[in-house]
Amino acid sequence: MRMMEIVPIVVFFMGMFGLMTSKNIIKSIACLVLLEMAVIVFILGLAFRTGILPPVGQSLENVYSVADPLPQALMITAIIIGLAVTAIDFTMIINLVRRYKSTDWDEVKAMSTENFDEC
Amino acid sequence: MLTYFVLTPIVIAVFLYLFSSNKTSRIIAIVLQAVFTGFAVYLLLQTRQLGEVITFVGNYEGLLGVVLRADMMAAAFVLLTTVLFLVVSIYSLHEDNSKLFWLLMFIWEGILIGIFLSRDFFNVFVLAEVATVVVAVLIMYDKGKRSMFDGLVFLMANTVAIQFYLFGIGYIYFLTGVLDMQVAAAFIANLDREVLILPYALLMTAIAFKAAIIPLYSWLPKVQGIPRAPSAVAALLSGLHVKSAIYLFIRFQDVFAPVASTEFFLIIGLITAVVGVIMAVSQVDIKLLLAYSSTAQVGLIIAGLSIGDAYSYIGSLYHMINHALFKVALFLIAGVLEDMYGTRDMRKINGIFKKDKYIGIAIVLAILGITGAPLFNGNVSKYFIMSGADTVVNTVMILINLGTILVSIRFAAMLFGQADESFVGKKTAKSSDISIYFLGVLCFVGGIFGEEIMSFLFNVHFQMSFYGFIEKLIILTASWIVGLLVYRYVLRGDRNYKIFRRIRAIDLNFRGICFSIGAFFVVILAVVGFLY
Secondary structure, three states, X not given: OOHHHHHHHHXXXXXXXXXXXXXXXXXXXXXXXXXXXXXXXXXXXXXXXXXXXXXXXXXOOOHHHEXXXXXXXXXXXXXXXXXXXXXXXXXXXXXXHHHHOOOEHHHHHHHHHOOHHHO | OHHHHHHHHHHHHHXXXXXXXXXXXXXXXXXXXXXHHHHHHHHHHHHHHHOXXXXXXXXXXXXXXXEEEEOHHHHHHHHHHHHHHXXXXXXXXXXXXXXXXXXXXXXXXXXXXXXXXXXXXXXXXXXXHHHHHHHHXXXXXXXXXXXXXXXXXXXXXXXXHHHHHHHHHHHHHHHHOOOEHHHHHHHHOOOOHHHHHHHHHHHHHHHHHHOOOOOOOOHHHHHHOOOOOOHHHHHHHHHHHHHHHHXXXXXXXXXXXXXXXXXXXXXXXXXXXXXXXXXXXXXXXXXHHHHHHHHHHHHHHHHHHHOOOHHHHHHHHHHHHHHHHHHHHHHHHHHHHHHHHOOOEHHHOOOHHHHOHHHHHHHHHHHHHHHOOOOOHHHHHHHHHHHOOOHHHHHHHHHHHHHHHHHHHHHHHHHOOOOOXXXXXOOOOHHHHHHHHHHHHHHHHHHHOHHHHHHHHHOOOOOOOHHHHHHHHHHHHHHHHHHHHHHHHHHOOOOOOHHHHHHHHOOOOHHHHHHHHHHHHHHHHHHHHHOO
């Protein structure tokens, strides 16, 4: 295993640990983004070899010296999706924080489930 | 051709959203939906003839582009999707939903069809992620207290699970150099077992979460139990959304044939079913009861798919369709009852037969379907699932069916008794009645012509043996008697057992959900990696 694979895996499980333990909603989102970034770096890193050139504006005489563009294209998509989802998460969190003045999972949960019939 | 199946609902939705707002636009939508269902039938006939319909998106042939493939199974599920969305649109006709609701529903349909047709790992990732966002917006669109919070948990937990999926895709691409499932399967067949363990565990963790398998099921009842969330959304969540994950489970078990662990999923499926039944029996809320009951049925389906017998496999596929039909019917009925009685507490709902005979008959039809009564669709699929199982698995499945009968008796108890006149409920709209009846009749037709429908959808010719049918009938009758006795002497009335209250109080918070995802990943990694 190369460094490019080990580091993202370690970061990924750091993010998982954060998600399992953090009591704050904002911290949970931060850990979620950490998770996403670890996966993105991992997939970009898998295709990386030293000495390769970017696939834009090069002559493609020696194909083996050009970086594989597919993981990069896919990861751009993944980044955009991650951005959109994070934005929706924050929209909901802003709504919750305005209502309850708290970003603690347990407090928000307790307040949002009490006498829920009149919501 | 297949591209249009994904795009048409979305284009229709956007046009209707932009150009109209009144009731006629809904009727136009339903007519177009019916036409679309006709095209799905055409696709099924086409796949029967040709074997497989393939579309290269963007005309990049070979391995360059994204491929949509429709084989018989995919076409059957596309047809199921269109039929269910047609029924649900008719049901929602009278409801005063905003334009946003209809837009999102149609987009959801397109995405689900996309998941059924797509054979590309990354495409599935994108579609699953968009489906998550659409569902999250659908459940929190009334901006209630509960729906905001549960919507947030749903969205974040799904995002965590889908990261495992993306991680797995990265490995697959690294190992095989392709993202097409069929081509990847050909490469994977020649690879070492050891290198496949990690990607398999990663992908299966995400799929198990989406399919609501123990211990990852808790998001499903949480979302379906939100007060005042549209019943149509809850119905389609367990009817179709979860089925799309099981469909991916089937595909990935094929792709990863060298490492795929069927025994693990057989055991976990049975555990899921048992836990789901226990959770369902102890509920007092109609929608939560139905939600946990679908967990139980999902467990049964996963177990049936993993037995490793052709009969059980096809039986499970048929059960996926049957479960979609009667569970959507039951959820829509629950929505009607909620409107009629103004509550979802089953202890306060009584005397449905006296209040509205027609809904009562619809409930009876759906319940006969889900318990597997003779002449109904559940009977055929459960017969075939059990016919491939060995004695131990068979016994567990009979117990699970007994649990399902108990759950159904609790549901059916609402039919009788004295209707409380203090509730001035709404009268059900005619369109809702029509949609529920349509599903009830489908349950009946699916039972009588079960073997013919199976041979039409999956191109297999199975016959139920007369002897086996009688044997199952005896077991079923005995189960009903035991179920009625247990209900009469243990569960009946307002007896509020402490253990049931404890079970109802079980509720994983977000940390717990993340922990269970991580734990499931470690367990499946250990099972696949070390035990074989």
